[in-house]
Amino acid sequence: AQTVTQSQPEMSVQEAETVTLSCTYDTSENNYYLFWYKQPPSRQMILVIRQEAYKQQNATENRFSVNFQKAAKSFSLKISDSQLGDTAMYFCAFMNYKPGGGADGLTFGKGTHLIIQP
Amino acid sequence: DTGVSQDPRHKITKRGQNVTFRCDPISEHNRLYWYRQTLGQGPEFLTYFQNEAQLEKSRLLSDRFSAERPKGSFSTLEIQRTEQGDSAMYLCASRKTGGEQYFGPGTRLTVT
Numbered sequence: 001a002q003t004v005t006q007s008q009p010e011m012s013v014q015e016a017e018t019v020t021l022s023c024t025y026d027t028s029e030n031n032y033y034l035f036w037y038k039q040p041p042s043r044q045m046i047l048v049i050r051q052e053a054y055k056q057q058n059a060t061e062n063r064f065s066v067n068f069q070k071a072a073k074s075f076s077l078k079i080s081d082s083q084l085g086d087t088a089m090y091f092c093a094f095m096n097y098k099p100g101g102g103a104d105g106l107t108f109g110k111g112t113h114l115i116i117q118p
Numbered sequence: 119d120t121g122v123s124q125d126p127r128h129k130i131t132k133r134g135q136n137v138t139f140r141c142d143p144i145s146e147h148n149r150l151y152w153y154r155q156t157l158g159q160g161p162e163f164l165t166y167f168q169n170e171a172q173l174e175k176s177r178l179l180s181d182r183f184s185a186e187r188p189k190g191s192f193s194t195l196e197i198q199r200t201e202q203g204d205s206a207m208y209l210c211a212s213r214k215t216g217g218e219q220y221f222g223p224g225t226r227l228t229v230t
Contacts, residue, residue: 035218043223045161045209047219091160091161093160104149105153106153106161110159111159111160
């Protein structure tokens with residue numbers, strides 16, 4: 001079974017600063033996906049960024065980028081030029097890659113509450 | 119594309135009652151997932167459908183829980199004889215093969 005660990009329950013930074021959220025995971029699989037999801041207060045979960053384990057290049061999406069270290073099983077999220085609207089719970093998630101289909105539910109960490117201060 | 123919808127958004131019930139939640143996935147999404155999220159925790163996987171077939175159930179899904187997706191479109195999650203420990207947010211997500219999961223707004227269940 002996979003486990004996902006987010007060691008920072010809460011982080012607070014000033015608007016426009018850069019912040020990095022940590023995530024480590026444990027798996028015996030070689031092919032998998034990693035995700036960061038954002039859950040704003042009382043709003044639904046949305047995907048921030050996705051990384052395929054077979055890709056060495058780190059994924060980027062505008063102000064969001066990841067540092068994927070497969071050997072260390074580490075997957076951190078960097079948010080540049082943080083904005084007030086980035087305030088939310090951020091969840092790191094793992095999904096096995098199953099080419100023939102089959103169960104592929106996400107395994108989530110406990111989340112990091114990110115607060116962007118004005 | 120109107121997104122994943124869930125109904126009701128909130129449900130308050132008394133212990134011992136049965137409740138049923140509905141999830142309407144994004145059209146053309148053949149895969150549908152149910153998760154449970156308790157306060158301060160990340161979502162936990164409950165069950166998964168590919169079209170109308172329920173392919174996996176988590177050990178979290180006790181015998182009091184049942185899920186269906188009769189025509190491969192919407193899905194229902196029923197909890198029988200609710201207990202206070204069932205209080206949580208129940209999330210539904212859908213995706214098409216090769217795509218990412220899109221989540222609905224969730225149904226918040228409170229068992230009194």
